[in-house]
Amino acid sequence: MPLDEEHKDFEFERRFFCRRLPEKLTREETPTLIVQSYYVHEDNYALRIRLQANDYGVPMSAHTDALxxxxxxxxxxxxxxxxxxxxxxxxxxxxxxxxxxxxIAQELVLRGGSPIVKNRYGIWLDEDWWNLDAFGDKNAPLIVAEVERSGPVTDLTIPDFCLTEITDDARFSNDGLADRPFSHWKDTFDQELAEHGPHFLTNFGYNRTERPEDGH
Structure with a gap:
């Protein structure tokens, strides 16, 4: 079986927590507005409806209600x-x-599920395409950077705006955020980060990382 056929229903990505958007990289970019709702979000299983408006972002804040x-x-x-x-x-x-x-998707989102809203910026860094998501509503001011490939994301150059890796932290999955918004546990995470410091997974080959400019 060809590799792309074998893996067609799998995504391979690594995800990182950021304090803020890298303005020098996103200043000239118009984000994609995404509103999505989760009808299953338990034990890291999820069923999602997503809507997106390309090249049309809206200001994201704690008052940016998804519906x-x-x-x-x-x-x-x-x-x-x-x-x-x-x-x-x-x-x-x-x-x-x-x-x-x-x-149909709009009507489904209006009728149920747990919705979230975010702006998504896309940028090329080295050989990888990165998505940077700025969340609104109860997930503000969360910023998540993710990189996805057609196979395991190994030997990655991690940009300095990525403060710590959250690839396998289910709290930061979008369905996790639909269940427990970031604002509900932000202080706990800040305390964890202050006590244990940033970390990056080491089972994906060689990481090239730089010290974030903004620290903790």
Whole structure:
């Protein structure tokens, strides 16, 4: 079986916690607005409906309510999908995604699930495409950077705006954030980071890392 066929329903990614967006890299970029809702978000299993409006971001803050944003921006959404996810293990996660009608997706999000809202920026760094997600509502001011490849993400150059790795921290998965928003445990995480310091996984080959400019 060809490699891409064997792995077509799996995603390979590494994810990192950031204090803020790297303005020098995102200043000229218009983000994609994403509103998504989780109908299953337990034990790292998830069923998700996602809507996205390309090249149309909105200001993200603790007051950026997902459903209000959906209603205000509904005619700008250009794509929608339904995705089933399995648990993440070592940067690998089962993810079967299917495109669905935008109007149907909007109605489903309005009718149920646990919604989140975020702006997504995309940038090239070295040979990798990075997504930088700035969350709103109860997940503000969380910033997560992630890099995805068609196979395991090994020998990665980790940029200095990535403070610590959260690849296998289920709290930071989007379905985890739908269940327990970042604002509910931000202080606990800050304390963990202050006590134990940043860490990066070492089972993905060679990491090249730089000390973050903003410290803890």
């Amino acid at each position: 209000h944003t959906l209603l205000e921006s509904g005619d700008r959404f250009t794509a929608a999908s339904m995705t089933a996810k399995g648990p993440s293990v070592g940067g690998t996660r089962y993810e079967a995604e299917r495109a669905i009608d935008v109007g």
